[in-house]
Amino acid sequence: MSKLSLDYKNASSFFSEDELKYFQPYVEQAHNQLHQKTGAGNEFLGWVDLPKKISETEISDIKKTADYVKNNCDVFLVIGIGGSYLGAKAAIEMLNHSFYNELSDEKRTAPKIYFVGQNVSGTYLKHLIDVLEGKEVMVNVISKSGTTTEPAVAFRIIRELLEKKYGKEGAQKRIIATTDKSKGALRALADQEGYKTFVIEDDIGGRFSVLTAVGLLPIAVSGADIEEIIKGAKSAYNDFNSPKLLDNYCYQYAVIRNIFYRKGKTVEIMANYEPSLAYLSEWWKQLYGESEGKDHKGLFPASVNFTTDLHSMGQYIQDGMRNLFQTVIEVKSPKEDITLPYDQQNLDGLNYLSGKTVNFINDKALKGTLLAHTDGNVPNIVLKLDNISEHSFGYLIYFFEKACGISGYLLGVNPFDQPGVEAYKKNMFALLGKEGYEKEKEVLENRLK
Numbered sequence: 083m084s085k086l087s088l089d090y091k092n093a094s095s096f097f098s099e100d101e102l103k104y105f106q107p108y109v110e111q112a113h114n115q116l117h118q119k120t121g122a123g124n125e126f127l128g129w130v131d132l133p134k135k136i137s138e139t140e141i142s143d144i145k146k147t148a149d150y151v152k153n154n155c156d157v158f159l160v161i162g163i164g165g166s167y168l169g170a171k172a173a174i175e176m177l178n179h180s181f182y183n184e185l186s187d188e189k190r191t192a193p194k195i196y197f198v199g200q201n202v203s204g205t206y207l208k209h210l211i212d213v214l215e216g217k218e219v220m221v222n223v224i225s226k227s228g229t230t231t232e233p234a235v236a237f238r239i240i241r242e243l244l245e246k247k248y249g250k251e252g253a254q255k256r257i258i259a260t261t262d263k264s265k266g267a268l269r270a271l272a273d274q275e276g277y278k279t280f281v282i283e284d285d286i287g288g289r290f291s292v293l294t295a296v297g298l299l300p301i302a303v304s305g306a307d308i309e310e311i312i313k314g315a316k317s318a319y320n321d322f323n324s325p326k327l328l329d330n331y332c333y334q335y336a337v338i339r340n341i342f343y344r345k346g347k348t349v350e351i352m353a354n355y356e357p358s359l360a361y362l363s364e365w366w367k368q369l370y371g372e373s374e375g376k377d378h379k380g381l382f383p384a385s386v387n388f389t390t391d392l393h394s395m396g397q398y399i400q401d402g403m404r405n406l407f408q409t410v411i412e413v414k415s416p417k418e419d420i421t422l423p424y425d426q427q428n429l430d431g432l433n434y435l436s437g438k439t440v441n442f443i444n445d446k447a448l449k450g451t452l453l454a455h456t457d458g459n460v461p462n463i464v465l466k467l468d469n470i471s472e473h474s475f476g477y478l479i480y481f482f483e484k485a486c487g488i489s490g491y492l493l494g495v496n497p498f499d500q501p502g503v504e505a506y507k508k509n510m511f512a513l514l515g516k517e518g519y520e521k522e523k524e525v526l527e528n529r530l531k
């Protein structure tokens with residue numbers, strides 16, 4: 083069983099307990115807005131009860147489809163961007179072997195999984211095609227709107243490749259679409275071609291969709307236990323269901339973020355000490371960045387992978403502008419460990435550590451860094467996670483989602499829309515010459531001269 087706890091003793095000298103308690107009435111209001119669906123963006127609150135609502139039929143369809151995928155390909159391509167891939171990638175990296183795709187076929191009982199459709203780089207797509215040569219391929223194309231350019235471009239290229247290789251009928255059996263139940267270009271194409279589909283409900287936004295088929299199908303293909311993930315999310319649902327701030331550390335996390343924001347700590351850095359958590363931070367950045375960065379407000383969510391980034395960003399965090407606070411994820415029992423051997427010659431000077439494990443060294447790095455950064459006036463919140471497991475993953479995901487909803491309401495924004503993302507799309511479509519953007523095209527081209 084996973085357990086998470088919040089330790090803010092290395093942040094507590096930066097605010098008083100009273101400051102925390104002052105938020106109680108606002109937290110209660112935000113809690114009611116979420117649970118009674120009365121707040122801004124209330125049409126996108128399907129994720130709140132999702133851990134309790136997801137049906138056994140859906141889970142068993144996902145598992146059955148995952149088994150079919152496992153038996154029919156060497157490479158599984160997951161095509162999607164933002165919320166349509168980050169959660170699955172975070173889970174697969176967190177829960178599987180660090181070198182999952184590089185393992186021999188005997189050791190990896192599932193297909194290699196590549197996440198594509200997150201850029202419009204010709205080089206990347208050409209190189210992807212090189213890697214697919216001679217491989218049996220299946221695809222899960224994921225797009226809630228069904229109209230996002232990056233995955234649509236990748237899918238068109240991959241679909242042509244599959245149709246050439248397997249014929250139209252063969253390709254049809256190798257493509258699974260996860261999309262809206264009735265709207266969007268992907269839905270229309272899937273219906274016309276007869277692809278197997280999974281539905282993303284209208285009331286669940288992309289960045290809150292990891293516990294639906296969007297995340298669960300790719301995760302199940304990797305061999306992870308999706309029922310345990312849902313169980314973890316359910317436990318979090320129950321544990322973080324109280325509007326009482328002092329009983330609910332998920333809400334405390336939301337409040338502490340808001341306290342720091344109001345004190346001018348405008349950047350929150352998520353720090354991990356396990357490479358397998360790097361994509362959890364990427365998922366977290368979208369969740370908080372897209373939910374809170376609006377109306378010219380919001381914390382800037384950044385992330386670092388330690389100890390790696392102590393040798394690049396460590397200087398700034400210790401000594402740069404003091405507008406930062408850090409949220410550190412500490413894993414109490416990492417999956418594996420290895421002992422440092424004794425070396426007679428000791429030319430590297432490491433014999434004082436021989437017999438110690440690498441995780442022991444990592445733990446001291448974490449603690450030493452925590453104190454150094456706190457001394458450098460960077461408050462540190464620590465999220466302590468008992469272990470790395472499917473249950474922990476589901477628990478953490480729900481913890482962050484719930485805290486995000488509360489935090490966004492405390493900030494006074496609609497945490498469930500993303501109007502700012504449209505600006506680049508509008509310009510890109512105009513410059514590409516899409517129908518209906520003729521005027522904008524002229525204006526933009528003049529500006530680019």
Ligand SMILES: O=P(O)(O)OC[C@H]1O[C@](O)(CO)[C@@H](O)[C@@H]1O
Nearest residue numbers: 164165166225226227230288503
């Ligand atoms: O699943 P879709 O509709 O392709 O969207 C992908 C991502 O793009 C965004 O809509 C932003 O453009 C995100 O909110 C979303 O997660």
